[in-house]
Amino acid sequence: MPEDDGTAETALRGALALRYNTVRPFLSLLGESKALDAAPAGRRILTGVQRLPALSRRKVGEKPLLPREVDDKLVPAHWRKAVYANAELPQGAVDRDAYVVCVLEHSCSAR
Structure with missing residues (x-):
């Protein structure tokens, strides 16, 4: 998945x-605010932001985050x-x- 372009x-x-x-x-x-809304084009980003609180509570040392659990787009x-x-991190884990x-x-x- 990673593309190491070696740039700054x-x-x-x-x-x-x-x-x-x-x-x-x-x-x-931020993620649980009812004030957040998005135009149709921004819904994917808004969904990503709304998932951040759950990710921040996750104990990734015990259960590493996997690529299928994040929005690659x-x-x-x-x-x-x-x-x-x-x-x-373990190989295949998402930071x-x-x-x-x-x-x-x-x-x-x-x-």
């Missing part, structure tokens, strides 16, 4: 994934290595922290 863009995404602990306290507020090429190829930050970035850029 890919390295930046890996560094951004480290900011997960900064955004984690706000995920339940929300992971652009420059995020793929950070999300799908973290060498510190939950990177995926969460990826979805948040995607939701901000879709405005």
